[in-house]
Amino acid sequence: MFLTRPWTLGKIFGIPLRIDPSWLLIFLLLVYQLAFIVFPYELGVRPRRGIPFDLIALAVAASLLLFASVLAHELAHALMARTRGVSVLSITLFIFGGIAQIGDEPDSPATEFLIAIVGPLISFVIAIFAGAVWIWLQAFDALGVFYQTPLPRLALYVSVVAFYLAQTNLLLAVFNLLPGFPLDGGRVLRALVWAVLKDPKRATYWGMLSGRGLALLMAGVGVFFILRGEYDGGWALLMAWFLWRAAGDAYHGMLARELLKQVTVGELMRSPASRVSEALSLRELAEQFSSWLRAPALAVDLQGVAVGMIGIAQLEKFNRAHWETTRVRQAMLPLSPDNTVRSTAPALQALQVMTEREREALAVVQGEQALGIIGREELARYLQTKGE
Ligand SMILES: [Zn+2]
Structure with missing residues (x-):
């Protein structure tokens, strides 16, 4: 669910x-x-x-x-x-x-x-x-x-x-x-540690420990009640499990966002990106995607200027029977603030736009020109190399 x-x-x-x-x-x-x-x-x-x-x-x-x-x-x-x-x-x-x-x-x-x-x-x-x-x-x-x-x-x-x-x-x-991150009380605690130590990273770490400590305490209370035959203690165990995971997720999420702030979209993007003519039929596009072309691709007009983006999801919106007669231009997402990010923006911004607009990848632009593509994959790979 x-x-x-x-x-x-x-x-x-x-x-x-x-x-x-x-x-x-x-x-x-x-x-x-x-x-x-x-x-x-x-x-x-x-x-x-x-x-x-x-x-x-x-x-x-x-x-x-x-x-x-x-x-x-x-x-x-x-x-x-x-x-x-x-x-x-x-x-x-x-x-x-x-x-x-x-x-x-x-x-x-x-x-x-x-x-x-x-x-x-x-x-x-x-x-x-x-x-x-x-x-x-x-x-x-x-x-x-x-x-x-x-x-x-x-x-x-x-x-x-x-x-x-x-x-x-x-x-x-x-x-x-309750003073366990990421509950509100845990955030208050993190803010106080941050104010004292002047170090947001260490404050986050202590916040995470507070969340896990509270989770262990809740689990202990749950087990205590269950041993006494009061099975409502199961709720405390469930909550402890949620809090334990949430504390870890919030901690790693914060470290990841911190890392993504320090690098630009241009440094992480796929470039050169896959490019296809907007006049291509969807059947040809599907063939290229299944053989050598990496999805999604930038759709370019006759002058070679990128005008849209097309991936597997846009392809699948059309019935296979119509792939022969449908052109990329009819299926693509025209470039808009919904699916683009500037190459000089921090990589964190790409993640924010993807999350907000529920996209897997964005076109990277500089002025009027599309330079490449950045997807969740690139962000994940970068975080992996940084040990996150
Ligand atoms: Zn709240």
Whole structure:
């Protein structure tokens, strides 16, 4: 399920908002749990025959509000990043919350600290607000304000949802503040180490250790509970495993991005790149790709000027029966900012454009001229030679 691509919901403040398909399953489980277990218990209603539509509606509302809370948390990270001049690529919401993917490393400990801390801060604010609503309603109820008015049922409903949101947002804030990288708390820790040691690389290393240390601690807690026969400990083990991997991935990702900043696209590109005439038929192109020509290739016009790029993916969009009559010019991707990068740009920028636009390779340009092609392969090979 984790392998499926996230769905793009749209844009919020200009930032692409994506949702992992696994979220839908969690949403349904959550609605079920709230409508049939949690809310009936809190409202003190006895099991009824038939479908409890009111409770289901309440559960859907509570789940959507929780979703909005997670979104607010990630949006806080994203907007703070943007305010501090760090580009934001996307926000993805998935099974355990969300990720605001930023395009670059923060340039200073202060920036990293601010980006990390606002998420949990917003969760705290929401928890306090929801908690206040719950307390007011409880107090009004105790004072008999709702007595014999048509309001009590609605007030009761609002109060259980408010209580639920206060609990979950508090949990969200506290969990994210655990000092293990790449959780928010781990990022705060990394920023502090960075400020003290003045060395972002060593701070990243210590951050990674903090993540792994926390993962081991969680695993220990999980095993402890399982040995006592409390199998909920399995959740702690699962989380420990996620955190262990995330800490390593984040560490290596950071080192890789650091390395890709120090080299230009021009130094790593494939040059000379494969070139084909835009007048070639797709059948001939397919033959060349399967014998000697490396995909993707630059498509050039009669004057030899590159006008587009064509790879296996564009070829496969056309039915084989039409390959004879279709020209490269009809199938190619015309060169645009979506599939090009300047040769003088840092290689990191190529990686960012590829990630953002979901491309495997880009045309490398200088002024109006296309010089070559750079793909994930070139970046990976370079990182390999550097031991990353
Ligand atoms: Zn966060």
